[in-house]
Amino acid sequence: MHNAEIFVNDGIYQNFLNALVEGEKSIPTPVLLHCYGDPYRSVLRDGCAYTIWGQTCCSADKIKTACSLRYQEPR
Numbered sequence: 001m002h003n004a005e006i007f008v009n010d011g012i013y014q015n016f017l018n019a020l021v022e023g024e025k026s027i028p029t030p031v032l033l034h035c036y037g038d039p040y041r042s043v044l045r046d047g048c049a050y051t052i053w054g055q056t057c058c059s060a061d062k063i064k065t066a067c068s069l070r071y072q073e074p075r
Helices: 017-021 038-046
Strands: 003-007 031-033 049-053 062-067 070-072
Antiparallel strands (some): 049 062
C-alpha cells in the first residue's frame, strides 16, 4: 500500500473549525466523484491511503489521515 496527499479548497480554518475550537470529532467520508480514466481506478484497486489537507500551509490543517477513497458513479 502506498500513500498519497490530496489538497482541497476547505480545511480546519473553515468548515472543520469546530474540530479545532471545540474539540468536535468529525469523521469525514471522502468519495471520489466524476473521475475518469484508468489512473483513478487503478489507485483504488491498489489500496492507496490518502492524507487530506486543507488549503493553508499550516500543519494543523490536516482533515483526515490514512483514508481511502471509494468510487461512486456519477448520477
